[in-house]
Amino acid sequence: MTNLKRRSFIKAALATTGSVAVSTPLQAMSRPELPSNVSFDYGVASGDPLQDAVILWTRATPLDANPTGPVKISWELAEDAGFTRVLRAGTVETDLARDYTSKVDVRGLKPNTRYYYRFSGANEQSPVGRTKTLPEDEVDQIKLAIFSCSNYPAGYFNVYQLAAQADDWDAVLHLGDYIYEYGDGGYATQNAAKIGRALPQDNSGEILTLTDYRKRYALYRTDAGLQALHAAAPFIAVWDDHEVTNDTWKGGAENHSADEGDFYSRRAAAVQAYYEWLPIRPPMGETNPQIYRSFQFGDLLDLHMLDTRVIGRDQQLQFANYMDEKGNFDTRAFSLDVASPSRTLLGEEQRKWLRKTLARSKGQWQVLGQQVLMGRMHLPVELMTSFYRGGDKNLTSELIGLKAASLRGEQLSEQQLQRLQNAVPYNLDAWDGYAVERETLYQEVREQGKNLVVVAGDTHNAWYNHLKDNDGRMVGLEFGTPSVTSPGMETYLKLDERSAKELARGMSVLVDDLQYCNLHQRGFMALTFRRDGIEAEWKYIDNIDSTEFAEVDSHRVTHKLV
Numbered sequence: 001m002t003n004l005k006r007r008s009f010i011k012a013a014l015a016t017t018g019s020v021a022v023s024t025p026l027q028a029m030s031r032p033e034l035p036s037n038v039s040f041d042y043g044v045a046s047g048d049p050l051q052d053a054v055i056l057w058t059r060a061t062p063l064d065a066n067p068t069g070p071v072k073i074s075w076e077l078a079e080d081a082g083f084t085r086v087l088r089a090g091t092v093e094t095d096l097a098r099d100y101t102s103k104v105d106v107r108g109l110k111p112n113t114r115y116y117y118r119f120s121g122a123n124e125q126s127p128v129g130r131t132k133t134l135p136e137d138e139v140d141q142i143k144l145a146i147f148s149c150s151n152y153p154a155g156y157f158n159v160y161q162l163a164a165q166a167d168d169w170d171a172v173l174h175l176g177d178y179i180y181e182y183g184d185g186g187y188a189t190q191n192a193a194k195i196g197r198a199l200p201q202d203n204s205g206e207i208l209t210l211t212d213y214r215k216r217y218a219l220y221r222t223d224a225g226l227q228a229l230h231a232a233a234p235f236i237a238v239w240d241d242h243e244v245t246n247d248t249w250k251g252g253a254e255n256h257s258a259d260e261g262d263f264y265s266r267r268a269a270a271v272q273a274y275y276e277w278l279p280i281r282p283p284m285g286e287t288n289p290q291i292y293r294s295f296q297f298g299d300l301l302d303l304h305m306l307d308t309r310v311i312g313r314d315q316q317l318q319f320a321n322y323m324d325e326k327g328n329f330d331t332r333a334f335s336l337d338v339a340s341p342s343r344t345l346l347g348e349e350q351r352k353w354l355r356k357t358l359a360r361s362k363g364q365w366q367v368l369g370q371q372v373l374m375g376r377m378h379l380p381v382e383l384m385t386s387f388y389r390g391g392d393k394n395l396t397s398e399l400i401g402l403k404a405a406s407l408r409g410e411q412l413s414e415q416q417l418q419r420l421q422n423a424v425p426y427n428l429d430a431w432d433g434y435a436v437e438r439e440t441l442y443q444e445v446r447e448q449g450k451n452l453v454v455v456a457g458d459t460h461n462a463w464y465n466h467l468k469d470n471d472g473r474m475v476g477l478e479f480g481t482p483s484v485t486s487p488g489m490e491t492y493l494k495l496d497e498r499s500a501k502e503l504a505r506g507m508s509v510l511v512d513d514l515q516y517c518n519l520h521q522r523g524f525m526a527l528t529f530r531r532d533g534i535e536a537e538w539k540y541i542d543n544i545d546s547t548e549f550a551e552v553d554s555h556r557v558t559h560k561l562v
């Protein structure tokens, strides 16, 4: 880091502390003065734990209809849930400029330690939250709960509620689509009114302004399951596209048009509201969209949270641009474009940072927490084009049958082989659309001899991939978490449960590196890291239409280090 760069870094770090109260030892046990009349309608949250620090969060809604000046509340952090051993306390101010949200960055804590915290106004106390600092030195086990894609109008956040019932998470990872930007009548809103999840009148359109984004976060935070999970464990979160708008890339988005105003102003509003409402410590301050950052869980794992969306992504390729009116696909032109060495998901700065950070990280496991699937998921072109027409069951079974036969060693005709080998990536919004950058990353990981684990969200379905380089060498493992409520492939392809299970089995046959997928259930993923291996468990619930739910299925895989 040059001096100049260091100075600007310090400036950025100071900018963070302008709006976030940082608790230092001097502040410890200071007497709260003049707490305001507030209500804590959105619960509490904690996040971005370090070995000696954690962010505490709440929103203090002023009860005075026309509040003037800032609102002041007090906070306490204790060793026990009954607050008989309060270790730290202080006051924090907030106001309309940050939507009455408050963050305290509590410092000077002990590693690998559970703490309890709460906020108080003059008249009311917040619920109690539970949090935990990261371990340092030797640690034998880390357990993470991993989520993505919670869409309020699509259903109740029972998946969060299920995870909140466990009390042994070291941290919760949220891989994005924490909110969705659509208005009434938009994506996944069909059942909303019927199940009591309609968007409120004052926030029922597509969100565009800072006020719109803030109200959307407030709405989502009324969900009991989400409040319970935030209160149960520290979050480590990144955004995906819908925290801004669908299919965001560095210069725009699929769901942003010129008549919706300047894209960068919208993005700045989205980023501001995200930082206000999430218990996060943005590495370059709260006005900078740089969100990528690392967490060290003792000597067992290093977690690198990436941004494959906002900061560096080149625009997605579109299959439609390679298809003629008759539905013929120009495989050659497409293959040339997708193999362009300049295409990037991360952007140059983030890629450099990741390379350096991976090189110096010594943990047994190197985990990339990010949005989109990294595994190679190529499907026969004719199957892909049929998906565009809503799917073709017979064709799907025929191709799966052919692939199964070839795997059994049966002789296929030249034409049959051609049908299987003429394959293209299924999802161009994922790493498959940026294949050269992925291969570069794989080679770096191989050269450095790291145990790579990638976690992904975004697709609404569950996946387990072997990550292999272009020469077929194993580079790592990928675990994809299903959505909390957003509809998955079963909805796009109008599959009933049996057909969705059948297709899931078929996909694992058709796609070489795919080991498991679930295409129809909502849930989350628990990953347990140990010194000699990993255990992944996908947990599924039975419904999202009411808050009465049950855990109905799970799937577990283990991977031992050799």
Ligand SMILES: [Fe+2]
Pocket: 148, 149, 177, 242, 458, 459, 460, 486
């Ligand atoms: Fe999503």
